[in-house]
Amino acid sequence: MSLRIHPVYAVGLILLLALPLVAYSDGMKAVMPSGLAGSSLMHIFILIFFFAFMGQAWNIIGGFAGQLSIGHAAFFGVGAYVSSILYIHLGISPWLGMIAATGFAALVGAGLGMVSFHYGIKGPFFTLVTVAFTEIVRLILLHWEFVGAANGLLLPYEAEPTFWQFQFTGKEPYYYIALAMMLGSILLVSWIARSRFGYYLHAIRQDEDAAEAVGVPTKRAKIQAIALSAGLAGAGGTFYAQYTQYIVPDDLVIGRISVEILLGAVIGGAGTVMGPIIGAFILIPVGEASRLVFESGGAGGSLTTILQSDAGLGEKFALYLQYLGAGGGGGLAIILYGVILMMVVLVMPGGVLPWLRRKFRSARA
Amino acid sequence: MAEKEIPERQGMSLFEATGVTKRFGGLTAVNNVDFHVEEGEIVGLIGPNGAGKTTFFNVISGFMRPNDGDVRFDGKTILGRTPNQICKSGMTRTFQIVKPFPEMTVTDNVLVGAFCRHSRAAAARRKAEEVIDLVGLGAQALKLGSELTVAGRKRVELAKALATEPRLILLDEVMAGLTPTEVSGMIEVLARLRDRGLTMVIVEHVMQVIMNLSDRVYVLHHGVRIAEGSPAEVTSDPAVMEAYLGAGFGVEAAP
Numbered sequence: 180m181s182l183r184i185h186p187v188y189a190v191g192l193i194l195l196l197a198l199p200l201v202a203y204s205d206g207m208k209a210v211m212p213s214g215l216a217g218s219s220l221m222h223i224f225i226l227i228f229f230f231a232f233m234g235q236a237w238n239i240i241g242g243f244a245g246q247l248s249i250g251h252a253a254f255f256g257v258g259a260y261v262s263s264i265l266y267i268h269l270g271i272s273p274w275l276g277m278i279a280a281t282g283f284a285a286l287v288g289a290g291l292g293m294v295s296f297h298y299g300i301k302g303p304f305f306t307l308v309t310v311a312f313t314e315i316v317r318l319i320l321l322h323w324e325f326v327g328a329a330n331g332l333l334l335p336y337e338a339e340p341t342f343w344q345f346q347f348t349g350k351e352p353y354y355y356i357a358l359a360m361m362l363g364s365i366l367l368v369s370w371i372a373r374s375r376f377g378y379y380l381h382a383i384r385q386d387e388d389a390a391e392a393v394g395v396p397t398k399r400a401k402i403q404a405i406a407l408s409a410g411l412a413g414a415g416g417t418f419y420a421q422y423t424q425y426i427v428p429d430d431l432v433i434g435r436i437s438v439e440i441l442l443g444a445v446i447g448g449a450g451t452v453m454g455p456i457i458g459a460f461i462l463i464p465v466g467e468a469s470r471l472v473f474e475s476g477g478a479g480g481s482l483t484t485i486l487q488s489d490a491g492l493g494e495k496f497a498l499y500l501q502y503l504g505a506g507g508g509g510g511l512a513i514i515l516y517g518v519i520l521m522m523v524v525l526v527m528p529g530g531v532l533p534w535l536r537r538k539f540r541s542a543r544a
Numbered sequence: 545m546a547e548k549e550i551p552e553r554q555g556m557s558l559f560e561a562t563g564v565t566k567r568f569g570g571l572t573a574v575n576n577v578d579f580h581v582e583e584g585e586i587v588g589l590i591g592p593n594g595a596g597k598t599t600f601f602n603v604i605s606g607f608m609r610p611n612d613g614d615v616r617f618d619g620k621t622i623l624g625r626t627p628n629q630i631c632k633s634g635m636t637r638t639f640q641i642v643k644p645f646p647e648m649t650v651t652d653n654v655l656v657g658a659f660c661r662h663s664r665a666a667a668a669r670r671k672a673e674e675v676i677d678l679v680g681l682g683a684q685a686l687k688l689g690s691e692l693t694v695a696g697r698k699r700v701e702l703a704k705a706l707a708t709e710p711r712l713i714l715l716d717e718v719m720a721g722l723t724p725t726e727v728s729g730m731i732e733v734l735a736r737l738r739d740r741g742l743t744m745v746i747v748e749h750v751m752q753v754i755m756n757l758s759d760r761v762y763v764l765h766h767g768v769r770i771a772e773g774s775p776a777e778v779t780s781d782p783a784v785m786e787a788y789l790g791a792g793f794g795v796e797a798a799p
Contacts, residue, residue, distance in 0.1 A: 375659045375668070382645055382656045385689075388607075389643035394631035394660030394708050 188453070195358060198224065199351045212471070221350040227463045228357035229418065234443035234455030235364035236411035241441055242449035243368075243377060244404045245384025247302075249437045250291075250309025253316040254284040254409035256432035258416025260320065263332045263426060273345035277417040281410040288409020292402040301387075310434065317432040331427025334420065345421045353422050360418060361456065364411060369452045380404055384450065412440070446523050448530030457531055461523075469515045556619055558583045558743060559635070559712055561604050564613035566596075573599040575767040576613070581712065581745060586738055588758035588775070589747045592788055596767035597747050598640070598716070604745075605637040605714050606630040617712065631660060634711040640720060640747075642697040644689035644704075650676065651685045653700050657707030672707055679703045679733050695726040702733070712743045719750040731756055755779075763787070 199221065201207055208216040215223075237251050261283045262276025271279075295308050321329055340346035347353060371377040379400045382390040391397050420426045430436075447458025490498065527534035559581040566574040574596045581587050591597050602608035604615055606622045615622050617635045630636075645653050654675055658668040676685055679699045684692065692700060698718050705713055718734075719727050727750060734757055737744065748754050754761060754775055761778045763771040765787040771778045778784050 373665060375663055375665065378652065378656050378659060381648065381652075385645040385647055386643045388627075389639065389645065389704075390656065391627040392605075392607075392631065392637055392639070392643075393657035393704050394628050394636070395656065396626075396628045398626070 192362075195224070199354050215471075218350050221354050223463060223467050225350065225353050225357045225422065226467075227459050228354075228361040229415065229422075230439065230443050230463055231456045231459035232357070232360045232364050232418075233412060233415045233440040234447070234459055235361070235368055236408050236415060237441050238368060238408075238444045238449060238455045239371065239380070239411070240401075240405045240408040242444055242451070242454065243371070243380035243384065244401055245380075245450070246401060246405070247306045247441075248309040248405070248408075249306055249434060249441065250313045251408070251412045251440045252432050252434065252436035253309075253313040254288055254412035255416040255419070255436065255440070256316060256320065256426075256428065257287055258284045258413025259420040259426045259431055260326055260332070260416070261413065262417040263334060263420045264326060266334065267332060272343045273417055273421050274343065277345075277414050280413040280417045282413075284413025284416070285406045285410030288412075289402055289406035291409075292405035296398045296401045309437075313432055313434065313437060317428050320428040320432060327427075329428070331425065331430075332420075334424045336424070345417075346424070357418065357422075360414070365452065365456060367411075372452050376400065376403070381450065442520070444530075446520065446530060448532035448534075451530070451532050454530050454532045461531065465519055466516055469513075469519075557581060558618060559604075559745075560614075560616045562614050562616075564600065564603055564610045564615065566599050566603055566608065566610050573767050574603065574610070574764075577764070577767075577769045579604065579762060579769070581743060583711075584741055584743055585759050586744045586746065586757050588754040588761040589745060589764065590749075590751075590754055590761060590778075591764035594766075595764040595787075597764055599767075600764060601637075601714065601716055601747050605635075607637075631708050631710070634709075635714070636705045636708050636710040636712075637714040638701045638705050638716055638718060640716040642694075642701040644692065644697050644700045646688065646690035648689055649686050650681055650689070650692070650696075650700055650703075653689055654703045654707045657704040660708040671709075672703075675703045675707045678706065678736065680729070694721045695723075695729070698722065698730065699733070706737070710742075712745070713737075714745045714747075716747050717749060718746075719748060719753055727752065751779075 202220050203217045207220070210216075211220065233251065233255065237248065240246050241248050241251075258277075258280035261280040262273050265271040265276045265279060266273050291308070291312055295305055300308055320326055326332060334346075337344050337346050340348065371380075379390070379395045379397075382393075382395050383397050383400060387397050416431070419431075443458030443462050444455035445458065446462060447456065448454025486495070488495065488498070523531065557580040559579075561577065561579040564574055564577045564579070565572065577600060579589075579600075589597055589601070599608065603610045606615070606625060606627050609623060617630065617633060620633070622630050622633075622635075625633075627637075644650075645656065648656070651669070651672055654672040655665075655668055658671040658675070662668040662671055673685075676682055679702055681696070681699050681703060684696055687696070689697070689700065698721075702715070702718060715734075719730060722730060731753060734744070734746075734753075738757065744757075746753065746758065758775050761771075761773065761775050762769060763778050763781070763784050765783075770783045770787060771781045773781070
């Protein structure tokens with residue numbers, strides 16, 4: 180793996196840098212479907228960058244080292260709370276808070292890693308530990324008055340925010356911060372991929388005994404990986420808190436968030452440098468699109484009317500499609516999302532990026 | 545092949561196992577076995593199926609802790625140390641069921657081993673390429689671990705271990721599953737390593753290998769050491785014949 184940047188990525192980066200300049204223009208409003216220009220468009224991209232960054236954080240322990248964590252929401256939540264508490268109680272800039280959040284979440288990750296890996300907890304059992312750990316963190320936050328318990332924390336609103344306060348009136352600053360975080364995570368992981376540490380993690384994922392036999396300090400490498408991974412997730416927590424200005428345990432520290440963090444990486448290609456990025460660029464738009472299609476507008480007719488009508492089977496199906504098209508059945512957005520995920524996993528085991536690489540390989544051969 | 549003189553034991557051996565015993569529940573797989581390897585020696589370890597070779601091998605390579613006894617490499621006990629620490633101290637092993645990293649190329653597989661002594665990728669890569677040539681894998685360097693034949697995997701297994709620059713290497717049935725031609729190829733590789741002065745312990749079923757390469761052979765049977773000596777000595781030992789062929793044959797076949 181060299182440092183050369185694929186032209187597709189280079190063009191993509193230039194487009195992303197320029198997007199905020201045109202997002203609010205009339206041209207964009209004319210081209211995009213209703214409600215998808217301006218700040219909504221910016222929001223979607225911020226989400227993409229954010230989940231790409233989080234997926235990249237997860238990728239270090241979950242992808243490279245192959246230790247499936249479904250507990251990154253815990254590190255994420257810890258990070259969000261650390262910087263928010265420091266800001267609310269001590270007035271410490273969230274930028275410094277982000278560093279503290281990274282450090283604290285890394286410590287928490289290292290602690291979890293030490294306990295798990297010292298006792299040789301592997302595979303599905305490690306995954307269960309991360310799930311249980313998330314629940315513990317959620318319950319602590321939920322019952323701890325000092326951090327707002329179930330009400331969570333509301334970051335003080337600043338009418339004229341300064342840069343130090345990490346609050347902005349428009350979406351553009353958040354957009355560029357999230358983009359920078361994503362780019363930083365790519366640089367970090369591409370460096371890891373070429374280093375001894377990266378080879379160690381790959382070796383551990385593929386065969387831990389064989390790695391030990393040739394001198395890989397498997398336990399230490401795994402603890403370092405989870406600490407780094409958790410620290411980055413903590414930094415993501417600070418960003419999230421500053422972007423939404425409101426954090427509450429039942430939104431942050433839950434399994435659904437853990438799954439959303441890892442999905443992008445798994446779909447794009449876990450253990451590859453660009454996999455989590457590609458995954459986020461696929462998943463977030465698909466999620467938003469399916470929501471737009473199925474959750475907007477009122478339902479036309481009802482499902483029972485269609486089913487009980489005298490129409491033939493083909494006709495019934497057509498009516499059903501009409502019903503869906505008119506926005507019937509709101510939960511369908513999630514079902515569609517799930518179907519797409521299953522298709523990707525079935526058609527492209529290992530993720531989109533490894534699949535593309537195999538295609539190009541066989542096309543050239 | 546000329547009889548080799550068995551080195552007289554004097555002072556500290558490079559590798560020494562004393563009174564090694566390993567029990568699984570009520571079964572004693574290895575019972576009070578003494579074993580030593582001198583610098584530059586090639587020691588064979590043989591025995592019929594179920595003799596306890598693999599268990600003994602796992603104990604002396606640090607992958608399994610004995611119930612009793614001590615295992616010392618370079619004067620220091622390896623008990624309680626992890627395999628990666630043992631590898632760092634200069635002793636490494638291969639696996640009978642080979643474990644190439646399937647999603648890595650041959651070069652990258654060996655590179656992981658080379659990182660044991662070189663923290664920088666460039667230096668490690670040079671070492672890996674040198675070892676790949678030594679074991680004759682040059683033509684397959686860019687293949688993935690999962691794309692190799694059994695013979696290729698066995699060589700990768702050996703190359704990975706060699707890349708860690710060991711003083712002592714423990715080889716667990718590197719010939720298993722190879723065709724006679726492949727066996728001769730592998731023997732050539734091992735002979736090259738012997739000429740470089742590498743100390744080796746070879747667990748093997750293929751007697752040709754033991755006879756050609758070993759300076760000294762240990763024979764295990766039912767977890768007990770029943771013979772030790774030069775290849776010629778142990779193969780003519782009545783107790784060994786009986787262990788391999790059953791009671792009666794040993795006496796008849798004895799010269």
